[in-house]
Amino acid sequence: MLKRGLEGVIVAETAIGDVDGQRGQLLYRGYNAANLAETKSFEEVAFLLLYGELPTSEDLSAFSAELKEKRILPKSLETLMHSLPYSLSIMDALRTCVSSLNSTATWPPTKAEAIQLIALFPTIIAFWVRHSKGEAVPTPDPTLSHVDHYFYLLTGGKPEPAQSAALTAYLVLTMEHGMNASTFAARVVSSTESDLPSAICGALGAMKGPLHGGAPTGVLQLLKDVQTASDDPEFVLRKKLDAGEKLMGFGHRVYKTYDPRAVALRNVLQKSGGDQHVLQDAVHLEALITKLLAEYKPGRKLHVNVEYYAAAVMDALALDSDWFTPTFCVSRIVGWSAHVLEQAADNRIFRPSQTYVGGVR
Ligand SMILES: CC(C)(COP(=O)(O)OP(=O)(O)OC[C@H]1O[C@@H](n2cnc3c(N)ncnc32)[C@H](O)[C@@H]1OP(=O)(O)O)[C@@H](O)C(=O)NCCC(=O)NCCS
Incomplete structure (x- = not known):
């Protein structure tokens, strides 16, 4: 089969x-x-x-x-x-x-x-x-x-x-x-x-390919779309979901619950003393997106994945978004x-x- x-x-x-x-x-x-x-x-x-x-x-x-x-x-x-x-x-x-x-x-x-x-x-x-x-x-x-x-x-x-x-x-x-x-x-x-x-x-x-190593760049774009829009975040996200867009940094072929790497990275960032304001925005948005995905895609168990907080790490380090996927290769090699x-x-x-x-x- x-x-x-x-x-x-x-x-x-x-x-x-x-x-x-x-x-x-x-x-x-x-x-x-x-x-x-x-x-x-x-x-x-x-x-x-x-x-x-x-x-x-x-x-x-x-x-x-x-x-x-x-x-x-x-x-x-x-x-x-x-x-x-x-x-x-x-x-x-x-x-x-x-x-x-x-x-x-x-x-x-x-x-x-x-x-x-x-x-x-x-x-x-x-x-x-x-x-x-x-x-x-x-x-x-x-x-x-x-x-x-x-x-x-x-x-x-x-x-x-x-x-x-x-x-x-x-x-x-x-x-x-x-x-x-x-x-x-x-x-x-x-x-x-x-x-x-x-x-x-x-x-x-x-x-x-963008469905594998290219995702953190998409996450930053998503965060930017939400932050720069004049409409409220929920409206912007609903528009994307209504248009059939995938929200980068969410969903995983294997994890049907939280991606433990995302949770660990969030913990490290919370302890690291970096820009907590940016991090809090990301945590808040994660909760909103998780709620909307459960509504739009019931039963699919779509949660945050590592790419979402990878984008936050790269942002905190002021690394250029073009360097994300290559940096992923530095570890995955x-x-x-x-x-x-x-x-x-x-x-x-x-x-x-x-x-x-x-x-x-
Ligand atoms: C990671 C990913 C490729 C897994 O794909 P998959 O196991 O083949 O799951 P599917 O693409 O079949 O998704 C199942 C359903 O959930 C939806 N879905 C999955 N991820 C979604 C997302 N991030 N945003 C919105 N909807 C999503 C699909 O549209 C599909 O809906 P349908 O059943 O109505 O057709 C997929 O979740 C995705 O594209 N996520 C965004 C990219 C990303 O963050 N990649 C990094 C992974 S570490």
Whole structure:
């Protein structure tokens, strides 16, 4: 029987993470991701997802050092980016850079290759952001952690502790999320015994779509539409829903209750001491939208998803909306890599079936 969008179809066994859509719980290797986001660094959680265990202090030092060493942009990528048209989006530039790495990778993929990509993503993104605006890229600072270094490369400044905590929480909470479209794409490509960069190019292509990684930009637009309208917010939202518009930042294929990542991010933002006025507006609007969705789409169980508060984090950090989806990739490259490594360890090529409805002539 056809399952549109493969809804409910099990395509793999995994020990990496579990998304419990009914209870609103996300596990990374058995640990509650919301707790990890408040207590662990990017490096610790990335290590956990790749290796299956939280790092010892020696593991962590070695892993952090490897990330720092590998985050220096190779000359070949710098030359490549200089040859690209400025009009290319960050996602296209990132995918092109990853694609150019293919010649060095083989089957089966290795953790060293994965760490190389995890380390390079922030550098590639920040280089393209700066370069395409004709700005110089800051000199790498080996004293900064993975997350702080990304912020520094993008903005030229070091984050305040509250900003660092918010960005870390966002990146940890979005590292892994089960069999979403981009992760599935990565596993499908990898299942042909193709190399890691090719699998990641597939994932990046899937992530670029507005129904997946592109959502935070839509959330900001939604918030702007509501804030700048002369009519009251409920009227504006009803008009959108009457026109059949989807409200970005709400609904999820798996979560039929609150997305735990959204709740965790809201908590971190509330504690972080940032602009609480903006946050309160977002919380108020969330309640209104949830009420309206229950009225317009009864029984669909549409709640806030991670993208809604991701937009608030990006706003609090004053990150440009064009950087949202690439920033999502800075974290999700960890999950993609872990899945590709897992797929390769027990591989069978994906080859689903179809129902022919074209008739015979
Ligand atoms: C995430 C999403 C793609 C999940 O899609 P899905 O599981 O295929 O669910 P559907 O699109 O079939 O939605 C089921 C119903 O709820 C409606 N719906 C789902 N999300 C909605 C939203 N954000 N606003 C308004 N209506 C929505 C659909 O129109 C559909 O209505 P219908 O039954 O009358 O046709 C979808 O909820 C969406 O597009 N949300 C907005 C984009 C977003 O926030 N993406 C980030 C996800 S982390």
